[in-house]
Amino acid sequence: MARDLNLDELAAELADFAPPEAKLGRTPREERIIAGFEEVQRFVDKHGHAPRHGEDNDIFERLYAVRLDRLREQEDCLAILTPLDRQGLLSGRGAPLTEMSEDDLAAELEGFGESDITELRYVRTTAEKRAAEEIANREPCEDFDRFKPLFTAVQADLNSGARITQPIRKDAGFLKTDIREGEFFILGGQTAYVAEVGETFKAPNGEDDARLRVIYSNGTESNLLLRSLQRALYKDDASRRVSEPNAGPLFASANEADDLASGTIYVLRSKSDNPIVAANREVLHKIGVTGGDVTRRIANARLDPTFLMADVEIVATYTLYNINRVKLENLIHRIFAPAQLDIEIKDRFGNPIVPREWFLVPRFAVDDAVARIRDGTITDYVYDPATAQLVQRG
Incomplete structure (x- = not known):
């Protein structure tokens, strides 16, 4: 049974329902x-x-x-x-x-x-x-300790000349696709590191976009759209892009006693009976980098769509010392990107897969690329599919 309310309590209970004063x-x-x-x-x-x-x-x-x-x-x-x-x-x-x-x-x-x-x-x-x-807040980066060594290394590279900064100009063709995970930029007087690139989606204007996690050298971070970062870089007249380190002598001609083996570049040829593969077998090569044994890497090639669901043979290998395998593999793939094979393979479950490490390049072109990576001149060259060889830029 509800208790009785006196008049003061009743007035307090009803106060919330009173109309606002005009x-x-x-x-x-x-x-x-x-x-x-x-x-x-x-x-x-x-x-x-x-x-x-x-x-x-x-x-x-x-x-x-x-x-x-x-x-x-x-x-x-x-x-x-x-x-x-x-x-x-x-x-x-x-x-x-x-x-x-x-x-x-x-x-x-x-x-x-x-x-x-x-x-x-x-x-x-x-x-x-x-x-x-489109514009996200910059907030303190809780795990900045993970990224601080990267900023220190980049600054050291800039001081030594191993990296340079390049101005960003809209009329020079700087595109959203030039903003990739692992890139460094100078924005608003701070060094900005693109730590993560999310899934691509369609923006209201129909263009591709993605959500980024960007870490700044002052210990803050922001979660912003790719197109927003592009616009901010355009708007800042002092914005610059930080180059990749110069390749330098990636391989020593002979490894020293204290050098650490980092992995192996491998060049493979497919034994697939796919008509496209069969027609180009002598110039079709898979080029990759592994930290393990190449023989073990290819043991189950016939079950792996990245190997075209077929056995392969080893054409060449190059041992690496004190090298970042991922960066090196990305470099090689960018060089031969104009000759990348466009083919779709079905995996064991019938799912379509598009392998990305197969290139229509002759063996001597791969040897030439490795030699130029060794002497540090590779950044001056691009691969020309028409002549099937590396040619100087410009």
Whole structure:
């Protein structure tokens, strides 16, 4: 049985259901000013500080900072809002808008349209919502210890000349596809490392896009779209791309006693009876790098679609010392990419597989590539399928 409520308790219980007090005497403009100021107050309640300018801050924080500056500059707004200023926001003057460049001001005011500058809109615009999707916050990188040695090594390479930085210009053909996992860029005065590239998906404009995890040398990270990073690199006139290290002498002519064997480049020929393979058998080679024994690597080739579901024979091997196998394999595959075999193979379960390590290149071209990797000149050459040989760039 419910207990009896006295009149005071009953009034308290019903208070939540009481209609809000009508705000009398406010013009539509005054209501918008108050609503806009309340948005800023909610931001301060949540984050514990007034909104601030700066490219490293969230787009909405920057918009609120501009809004607060505008309110502080206008006497009529101060008269309306001072009685509501429970956080002392209006008394702390920010940097006046006149000290901002025209480009910075335009960026800060994006989403306010061409309406009068004294109008403050409560509802987020489409531009703001799109910015919220495309521009991610930089947050502290919790596992930065994993990445710090990479930044140290890159800086050492830049200091020694092993790496160089190259300016990024839109008209020079810098594409989203040039942003790959493991790449380094200079953005906003920080070195940025693309640590992860997510699954590709279709953007609203129909182009491919992907979500990235980008680590910055100041110990922060962001989770942003590939196209957003591309735009940021375009926008920053000082942005640069950090090159891969010069190949240098990847192989020693004779290994020293304290050298560590890193693996083996292998060149294989397929015994498949596939018509395409059979017609090109003498110039069709699988080129890869392994850290184990090549014979064991190919033991079950006939069950592996990457080996064209057929036995293979070893054509050549090259032993590596003190080498990053993954980077070397990627380098070799980029060199011979123009001659990559385009073929689809069904695995044991009938699933279609497109092998990526088979190339229509003669054996002597592979020998030539390895020789140029040894002497460090490989970056000056590309493979020309028409002549079946390496030719100098340009």
